[in-house]
Amino acid sequence: MKLKEGLTNEDKKMMRSVFWRSWTMNISRTGATQYHAVGVMYTLMPVINRFYKTKEEKADALVRHTTWFNATMHINNFIMGLVAAMERQNSEEESFDDSSITAVKASLMGPLSGIGDAFFWGILRVIAAGIGISIASTGSAMGAIVFLALYNIPAFIIHYYALYSGYSVGETFIQRMYQSGGMQILTKASSLLGLMMMGSMTASNVKFKTILEVGVKGSEEVMMIQDYLDQLFVGLVPLIVTLLAFWLLRKKVNVNVVMFGIMFLGIILGLLGVC
DSSP states (O other), X not given: OXXXXXXXXXXXXXXXXXXXXXXXGGGXXXXXXXXXXXXXXXXXXXXXXHHOOSHHHHHXXXXXXXXXXXXXXXXXXXXXXXXXXXXXXXXXXXXXXXXXXXXXXXXXXXXXHHHHIIIIIIIIHHHHHHHHHXXXXXXXXXXXXXXXXXHHHHHHHHHHHHHHXXXXXXXXXXXXXXXXXXXXXXXXXXXXXXXXXXXXXXXXXXXXXXOOEEEOTTSSOEEEHHHHHHHHOTTHHHHHHHHHHHHHHHTTOOHXXXXXXXXXXXXXXXXXXXX
């Protein structure tokens, strides 16, 4: 709540409007050169309408935000808050270089997306899904509810306060973060933790157990193929399947082809009595 202490009632009203509009950013895709640009302009309209008085000034501001924009949802609001603060400064200072607004947007997309993708897609979603799947596997419908709650509640809160923090810190944030080395540390730590969670999720949820058995000549005993696979490497086949899927995706094979291919392979192996 300290983020709001220095804001006037008009500021708070404007930021609330920006917040609710910001949910439309990731659903407005208009081509490679204007990715999410329409959503960005719609999100910033309360800022532009408040700080610029003439039609020419408003038009210039809108044209400025027709550039390509793409950052992780929930954390991209930090950029919107920062841009709102810079638009305000631009409207108040004649000497302000408005090209710096576009430059800051472009420079923040990559670093913040590196943190946001690792945290939201690689950590928060995986943890929420793991807990939800565990509950759902017992037959409880609460699994889906728990998953949605564990993911969306933190995401909503971060999406909200990222906007206010961006507006509060102003344009010097990126300089301070890079000078202190904090951006590199956060990006590296989030990436490592995300990879660990993805590995744990793969080991827990990709399953393959063959029921093939081989008879021993002159004996009634049989050899279970799965026992020998486990002796070589526990989870060897699931690991191979996972790596094969990643390899196919890197070769630009459509994800639906990979998904249905694995599904059909499982059905065929099941009908043949392999697993």
